[in-house]
Each structure stands twice: as C-alpha cells, then as structure tokens.
Amino acid sequence: MSEVEKSREKGVNRRKFLVDMAKTACGVGLMGMGLGLYSRAASSLPAQAIRPPGALPEEEFLGACIRCGLCVRDCPYGILKLASPGEEVPTGTPYFTARTGPCEMCEDIPCIPNCPTNALDHELKDINDARMGLAVVIDQETCIAFLGLRCEVCFNICPIRGKAITLDYEHNKRSGKHARFLPVVHSEACTGCGLCEKACILEEAAIKVLPTHLAKGVLGKHYRIGWEEKAKAGHSLVTPDVRHQYNLPEGVQYDLQGKGLIMDSGATDDVPISSNPLDTLNRGLENQ
Amino acid sequence: MAKQAAVGAEAVEAKGWIRAHKWLLLRRISQIGILALFLISPYLVDRLDGTWVVKGNLASSMTLDVLPLTDPHILLQAILTGITPHKDAVIGVVIVLVFYLLVGGRVYCSWVCPVNMVTDAASWLRRRFGIRGGARIDRSTRYWMLAMTLVLPLATGAIVWELFNPVSLAFRGIVFGMGLGWMVLLGVFLFDLLVSREGWCGRLCPVGAFYALVGKASLLRVVADKREQCDDCMDCFAVCPEQKVIRPALKGADKGIGPVILAGECTNCGRCIDVCAEDVFRFGSRFSKQKVVDSGERETAGEESKPFSDAA
Numbered sequence A: 001m002s003e004v005e006k007s008r009e010k011g012v013n014r015r016k017f018l019v020d021m022a023k024t025a026c027g028v029g030l031m032g033m034g035l036g037l038y039s040r041a042a043s044s045l046p047a048q049a050i051r052p053p054g055a056l057p058e059e060e061f062l063g064a065c066i067r068c069g070l071c072v073r074d075c076p077y078g079i080l081k082l083a084s085p086g087e088e089v090p091t092g093t094p095y096f097t098a099r100t101g102p103c104e105m106c107e108d109i110p111c112i113p114n115c116p117t118n119a120l121d122h123e124l125k126d127i128n129d130a131r132m133g134l135a136v137v138i139d140q141e142t143c144i145a146f147l148g149l150r151c152e153v154c155f156n157i158c159p160i161r162g163k164a165i166t167l168d169y170e171h172n173k174r175s176g177k178h179a180r181f182l183p184v185v186h187s188e189a190c191t192g193c194g195l196c197e198k199a200c201i202l203e204e205a206a207i208k209v210l211p212t213h214l215a216k217g218v219l220g221k222h223y224r225i226g227w228e229e230k231a232k233a234g235h236s237l238v239t240p241d242v243r244h245q246y247n248l249p250e251g252v253q254y255d256l257q258g259k260g261l262i263m264d265s266g267a268t269d270d271v272p273i274s275s276n277p278l279d280t281l282n283r284g285l286e287n288q
Numbered sequence B: 001m002a003k004q005a006a007v008g009a010e011a012v013e014a015k016g017w018i019r020a021h022k023w024l025l026l027r028r029i030s031q032i033g034i035l036a037l038f039l040i041s042p043y044l045v046d047r048l049d050g051t052w053v054v055k056g057n058l059a060s061s062m063t064l065d066v067l068p069l070t071d072p073h074i075l076l077q078a079i080l081t082g083i084t085p086h087k088d089a090v091i092g093v094v095i096v097l098v099f100y101l102l103v104g105g106r107v108y109c110s111w112v113c114p115v116n117m118v119t120d121a122a123s124w125l126r127r128r129f130g131i132r133g134g135a136r137i138d139r140s141t142r143y144w145m146l147a148m149t150l151v152l153p154l155a156t157g158a159i160v161w162e163l164f165n166p167v168s169l170a171f172r173g174i175v176f177g178m179g180l181g182w183m184v185l186l187g188v189f190l191f192d193l194l195v196s197r198e199g200w201c202g203r204l205c206p207v208g209a210f211y212a213l214v215g216k217a218s219l220l221r222v223v224a225d226k227r228e229q230c231d232d233c234m235d236c237f238a239v240c241p242e243q244k245v246i247r248p249a250l251k252g253a254d255k256g257i258g259p260v261i262l263a264g265e266c267t268n269c270g271r272c273i274d275v276c277a278e279d280v281f282r283f284g285s286r287f288s289k290q291k292v293v294d295s296g297e298r299e300t301a302g303e304e305s306k307p308f309s310d311a312a
Helices: A003-042 A058-064 A070-074 A153-157 A195-199 A226-233 A277-287 B009-015 B022-044 B072-080 B087-103 B107-112 B115-128 B141-156 B166-176 B181-195 B199-204 B206-215 B235-239 B243-251 B271-275 B297-304
Strands: A094-097 A134-137 A165-172 A178-185 A207-210 A252-255 A260-263 B054-057 B060-063 B067-070 B220-223 B282-285
Touching: A003 B141, A070 B054, A070 B060, A134 A178, A153 A165, A153 A195, A195 A207, B022 B054, B022 B107, B022 B115, B022 B166, B022 B271, B054 B166, B060 B087, B067 B072, B067 B087, B072 B087, B072 B141, B072 B206, B087 B107, B087 B206, B107 B206, B115 B166, B115 B181, B115 B199, B141 B199, B141 B206, B166 B181, B181 B199, B199 B206, B235 B243, B235 B271
Parallel strands: none
Antiparallel strands: A134 A207, A165 A178, A252 A260, B054 B060, B060 B067, B220 B282
C-alpha cells in the first residue's frame, strides 16, 4: 500500500469523523433547543400554586431550586409538595395549595435552613416578612360580608390579624339600617400564607391568595400621591390649600357634609329665594 | 440465540450461582437499599425523636441531620444560572466528589441510579431474546448531551435538564410521587430494548457522562489480573455495558497496556468479575500492576485518552 493511499484513507476517516461529530452536535443541539423551548412553556406557574416562604422570584427560583425536596420534608405540617411530571407546576419544584393546605407560618421557618441553594432565601428570619403571595377578596358578589352578613372568618383566622386583614364598616344600602363588616387586605402586612383562603366558608373561596404580580396594580412611575408628598414636605407642593368659598347671599352658610343650607338667625323669615316663583314675582312688583 | 442465553453459564457452573451473581446482587441491594432508606425515613421520624435517617433525594439530601450530600452535576447547572449555593451544598458536593473519586465515578450509575435497573432489564431482555441492531448512536453523544445540560442554564437561566432528567425523575418520583414520570422511564426502557443497545446509559445520559469524567481519576478499578487465563469466551463483553473499556486491559498485554480498566466509562458494576469462569477480573486500585507484565501507567493513559474511538 502506497503512502498516498494510506493518507487518502486517513483523510476519509478524518472526514467521516468530522461529519459524524457534526451530526451528533447538531442533533444534540436541536434537542437542546427543543428542551429549552419546552421549558419556557413548562415554567409558567399556575396562580393557585404558591411557593414556600422565602422563595426567590419565580424566574430566579427556577434557576436555583434543584428539586431535592428537603423543604418538603422539613415542613412540620406536610403542606409542601414536589410537583410530579404531568402537573402544571414545573416538575420537581415545591409548592402548596392554600385552599387545601395553607402555610401555618412557623416562627422558626423550618423549611428554609436546609435549602442547599438559597432558592428559599436563608436571609428570611421573620416569617411575617415572607411574601408568598397576596390575599385578595376576589369575589364581592359571593363574599357574605358583602352580602350583609356577619362572617369575619378570614379576618379572625389571619395570623397578622388586624394588620393584614382589617374590617371596614359601611352602611348597608340595601337594608338601609344595618352595617356591613367588609374584609380589606393590606399588602404591606399580608404574607400570602393562605390561611384565610383555607378558612373561607364558601364552597369556592371568595378570598384567594394570588401571586403578588397578579394581585397588585402598579402606579405609573411618575405618579406622586399628593397627600403623601404634602406630609413629607410639610406643605402642599401644588396649589396652596384655600378654604372653599361658597358664593352665598349674606346670612346663609352651607355645610357640605352636615346640615346643608344654614340660615343665620334673623334672616329666617327673609328668605332670599322662595321655592314659590310667585313670591319672586310679587316682590318684584312691591319693589317697584 | 442459544449462545446469547448462555452468557455466564460457565461461571455459574464453575463458581455456583451466588458467586456468579455476587456483584450483581450487591448492586441491587445497594440500589434498592438506598431507595428504601429514603422511603422508610418518613415512617421512622417519630420513633427517632424527629431525626430523619435521610431526607431529600439524590439531588441533595441530609443524612441523620448531619451529613449533607449534593449532586455535583445538578448543583453545577444551578450555579450556571447564576446562583450562589449555600455552604451545606458545597460541603455536600465535596463529599460526593471525594467519594466517587475513591470508588469510581460511574459507581453512581451502577450502584445508586434507579434507572440502571430499568436499563439492565432492557439489556437482559435484549440478550435473552436476541434483539440486535437498532439505531447507531455514538457513545460520545453523552458528552454532547452533558455540554447541552450545562449550556441550557446559561442560555435560559433555568435548570432545564432537571425537567426531563430520567435519573432524578425516577428517584424523585419513587420518593415523592411519580405522576406521569413512569412514561419517561417506559420510554427509556423501550429505547434501550428496541432502539439502541445500552442506548440511554451508555450513549445519551449526561449524568453518566459527568460521572465518567469524575471517574477518569478514580482509585477503585476493575483489574484484569489474570488476563493470561482468559479463554476468549466473550461473556464479559456480552454483559459489559461499556464493552470497549475491557479490551485494552484484557487484550493489551502485547502492547504493554496494564491490566487495569482505566476508562472513566467503566461503571465498576463488577459483572465481568461475576460472569468470568476463569476469575480473570477482580476489584483493585488504579495502580494495580500485573507481576508478569511491567506496564507503564503512561502508555495506559495514552489508550485512555481516546475513549471515543468507536468499538461498538
């Protein structure tokens, strides 16, 4: 066998090797793209699946959580689950469902310390600082407090009672003589534990924990809330406060939120404008 | 077919059934035992005053509340998304890496991984029913797969591979709930049975590829100690899930290659030791030398450096 033939054979082998390698690389690359695309679709978290306390924002969480299940094991109430394939939650990641098993808000937050990757933030020391989601009184048409009944179950079960959920008293316009005790959630205190959703007496809860980004609106960045700015500055930043003036005839005052039109004493019988148009006409004749 | 069915028959005759299946049995005990520990721990907690024998899964676990173990491949993916792991995870990874550097990287595959039982079953059925051929997938593909699992977290910021990984899916499924995960395992089984011999573990699995890289430097190795006694029955090649790792050590005496199977792809499963009627193989260290042949480690290393050459 000549040297030329040998080297030609070598060339063919090298070419075959390179082609094979390119094939494999392309195949695996395509597969990777497929997996990547699918993972995008699979990474959306259903609204009712809530991450454990201290969980990083969802996108970071999916990079940090290695799906070991230590938090699941460390939860003394057994509320956490690892999503199994076929569920809507990204496979292997921990979550709980408020309606069936809410977070009991343990003071020592046992689900966090063993998390190997800080997917559950080890910096979270006070469970009241957790923000797993936000409770929302989502249906005022079925919430029996809005229907005028005394319920207040969500208010009473709330671990941060009186701060995360308060009751607003309101006149019951329907009956005309009762009060309504309406639950109102405050995002600055609500941890999203879901105890209220669990406790809601309706067949389908009227108060639900939602992911914060779904529950909250966001003001335009240029918005300034006047009274807050005023409190900060000590005075109004826009038009100065002036006492409102009603342009009323002498001897008459107007109380907006109270009695309405007030006649000063002495002027009582000298009604400036009578409701009877004839009076005006007659007066006109008298004056002439 | 008759020949296929007779793999290991000589060894059974020579050594008895138990000794001819010694390492296989030990591996099954190890694989099932590890799973069993994870499975019974929840039921033992109350009797052990709240101590978990072991909790978590193969991704990361805590044994007896003191020993953290973390899978280096999975943690590496997480780190590539840009996170900083917790101290316990780093300790866990170091312990795991040191362990596999001692006993052989792919010991994970043959002694721990639950998918091994699935693919071994497929291999056994393939041999039993003489199923041959199928798709030719190069054994180096797994290293491309490994690269892919590491590029995906960089590109997407999420641990994408763990959505699909049959290995973690199987273990997590058994411990925490399988869901539809069995479909993936069935897929792996059918793939190995009908599409490609040792297709998953030997050609595609990036977890195995990762541990094969760890295993390149590992201490515990299979040694073809009495290779001059080899009677070319080929049983070891028939059962070996990585046939090409055997040849240099078993047949390389003329080329001055040492008797140690040095390729990282070797899973240290010990089946070659089991099925050899002549007791050619044994477990030894990577520095084991045959008295008769004075082989240099360098030459062996040279052979090892081209592990992708296709022997299949």
